[in-house]
Amino acid sequence: MTNWPAPLTNIINEFKECFDRMERYELLFEYADKLPHELQTENWTEQNRVKGCQSEAHVECKLDEEGGFQIHGAADANLVQGLIAILAIGVDGLPPSQVASLSPNFVDEMDVKASLTPSRANGFLNMFEMIKNTAASMSKEA
Structure with missing residues (x-):
């Protein structure tokens, strides 16, 4: 198990408590x-x-007033908006x-990939990489 940020750990634990694929969808x-x-x-x-x-999914990464990372996003599908x-x-x-250094392995710990079609799982990983790359650029500028 990796040492994830507390909010991500809470999300991982919430998904671990799901009994099956349908419960993960609902979450x-x-x-x-x-x-x-x-x-x-x-x-x-x-x-x-x-x-x-x-x-159709869109994300923009910004910094708040204290320099903290924020993701602004939306999608035309609720499932993707949940991701x-x-x-x-x-x-x-x-x-x-810290965002730039995150590993996508948290997805495996959540067991959410098993609930996604291969194309949705690939899209989620693309989104994650897009966010990580933006965070890396932002940390170089700081």
């Missing part, structure tokens, strides 16, 4: 409603579109360098 849909920083559709651009995602919310909640307020 993803619940997270879709918890997205902390929704990106309005008028701000969806080709630059912030998640490439390789089966749905965005997991990342947004899991890294909210962290230093960009």
